Amino acid sequence: MPEFQVLSAFLRRIKRALKRRFKKTGRWPQGYFLFFPRTWAEGTARKAHKTFSADVGDYVETLEPMPAKVCEYDDRKFPKNRPGRYVITQQLKPGPVNVAVRGKHIALSAGHHAVVCRFALEGSILVMDRRDFDELVAECVPGNNPNKNKAARLRSFLAPERFIEPGARLKEGEDFKINILAAVVMEEEVIVVMDYSRMTQIHVVSSARMFEKEDLRPGSQIWRDRLWAKWPSAPDWVFETDDALAGLDQWRDTVLQTQRRMAILDVLNQADSFASGLGQQMASDLLFECAIHPDMPSFDLCSHDGLYARFRAHIPVFMRTFVSDRYFERCGLASNSLNPFYFNDYSDNNFIRGFVKVYRKIEVRVPAALYHLYQSEGLFDSDHTIGLPYLAPCEPTTRMFKVVPVRFFEDSANNRYHIIKAMPPDSWESAHTVESPFEDVSNAGFQSTLGPASFVEPLRNKLDPDEVARLRVGKRGRPPKPKRTGKPGRPKSTLTLRVKQRIEAIPRSLKRHTATFDEKENDPIEVEEGLTPQPRYHTRSSHRV
Incomplete structure (x- = not known):
């Protein structure tokens, strides 16, 4: 599941598009929703999956009385007795488009619906x-499911061939299928929700009145009561910081009362914990920056006042990194291409190199201050036990950072990545002690990994070196320079048809040389240097002595 840092980039791109349109027209963009049940997942006999759900509220269909033309594939996939069928049977009215993020969820509103x-x-x-x-x-085709009957029900949209970049892994002639679950349609742009695996879930919240910008702000009645009710989560660490800190303190009180000993990394990855927006990558990197072992029991962390204070103070700082100008400039911008599925190498490389610390990284640059903190607590000493006093002298580094190898410990739920060599105490019953080899995330190739650019659809347009080499035309390297004769003036040059056409377009009075051309288009013709015609009027330089 994408974590907060990815949704933050989505939020940035959508807001930039809305503000760009507002600046151009002077009116806030209006839009309406389109839903495509033909692309929604069905689940299996063993595990049901429900893509769509609706909170009808006080909405009635008479508010949008115009019927819509329903595609036969959508009609089959959306049962008539399911709540919310009006999203495909009625023409939804346009309204102001707004967006908000809370943790790992994002909300879009337009008209009577969010x-x-x-x-x-x-x-x-x-x-x-x-x-x-x-x-x-315009065209939907059977999906990629190996079962032909199921593929006929799980439709996909066929992208035009012009959306395939030359030299990409997806070759010309191969089908480029996109699974669009829903979209917000505006006058010139569209916000598309898509998922290659079809496992994303969408929840519609409808209202008798039009949604406004204030409804998608923390503290509004809809924000508190309805918007996030389907998947409750803790307050957001960026947009509801005070409430999030209060929730963290409440969690600490509960842990101290119950003496709960779940590993702190597992707590951070729980959907209903105080760590709204964090997943495996952000949780691992947060603990690294706090110099906290991932296997530390929650009770040990909460009972240590200094360690808990460090943890509490750093969470807001860590989360604000992913709404900073530096993050948006390096990772949050859309690709500079007319192809909407162009792979953004710039964003992908910057994210992996600059905003992923220890998660799936074989080594990490540790800033000098953080390196000294690890040293002072004996976390780099393999003979030291975590939690005991450490009296050995520390050697402060004179560099801005130190490169330290990352250690990997495999777990059935949440893998551990950290740089700590000190031994866990015997009281940590669930501590991992068997280190395993692993490969750096930057070597994943064409697999989707981390960050706002690494998804299946754009990765299909990632350049394949073998394909680029096959498409390369001409000889490698720069063409040789013309031989120098030692005589004054330019050496003789060669012309092709393109240069001929450019010269013929120049007025005769401005031509500085004449040339003859062969009838064959691309045959190079030697050009003889001619005399430069005298200017019609005296120039300023002609009066100089």
Whole structure:
């Protein structure tokens, strides 16, 4: 599931698109929702999966009386007795488009409805041109399911061939299928919710009145009572910091009363914990920056006043990193391409190198101050036991950072990544002691990994070196320079048809040389240097002595 740092980039891109449109027209963008049940998952006989749910509230269909044309594939997938069928049977009225994020969930509102998205691993949001969207959804085809009958029910949209980049892994002629679950359609742009695995869930919240910008702000009645009720989570660490800190203190009191000893990394990865927005990557990196062992029991952390104070103070600082200008400039911008599915190498490389610390990294740059903290607590000493006093002298580094190898400990639920060599105490019954080898995340190739750019759809347009080499035309390297003769003036040059056309377009009075051309298009022709015609009027330089 994408974590807060990914949703923060989605939020940034959507807001930039809305503000760009507002600056151009002077009116806040209006939009309406489209839903595509034909692409929604069905689940299996063993495990049910429900993509769509609705909170009807005080909404009635008479508010949007115009019927909509329902596609036969959508009609089959959406039972008539399911609440919320009006989203495909009625023409939804346009209204102001707004967006908000809370933890790992994102909400979009337009007209009488708001949609809350709970993303699966490959779920993402894309802002694309309206014309591209109309062309994309014009044709749906059977999906990629190996079962032909199920593939016929689980439809996908067939992307035009122009969305395939030359030299990409996805070759021309291969089908480029996109699973669009829902979309907010505006005048010139469209916000698309898509998921290659189809496992993303969407929850519709409807209202008798139009949604406004204030409804998607923390503290509003809809924010508190309805918007996030489907998947309750703790307050957001960026947009509801005070409430999040209060929730953390309440969690500490509960742990001290019950003496709960679950490992702190497992607590951070619980959906209903105080760590709203954190997942495996952010939880591992947060503990690294706090110099806390991932296997430390919750009770040990909460009972140590100094350690808990450090942990409490650093969470807001850590989370604000992913709404900073530096993060948005390096990772949050859309790709500079007319292709909406272009792979953003710039964002992907910057995220892996600059905003992933220890999670799936074989080594990490530890800042000097943090390195000294690890040293002072004996965390780099393999003979030391965590929690005991450490009296050995420390050697402060004179560099800005130290490169330290990362250790990996495999776990059935949440793998451990850290740089601590000190031994866990015997009281840590669930501590991991068997280290395992692993591969750096930067070597994942064409697999989706981490960050706002690494999803299946754009990764299909990631350049394949073998394919680029096959498409390369001409000889490698720069062409040789013309031989120098030692005589004054430019050496003789060669012309092709393109240069010929440019020269013929120049007025005769401005031509500085004449040339003859062969009838064959690309045959190089030697050009003889001619005399430069005298200017019609005296120039300023002609009067100089």
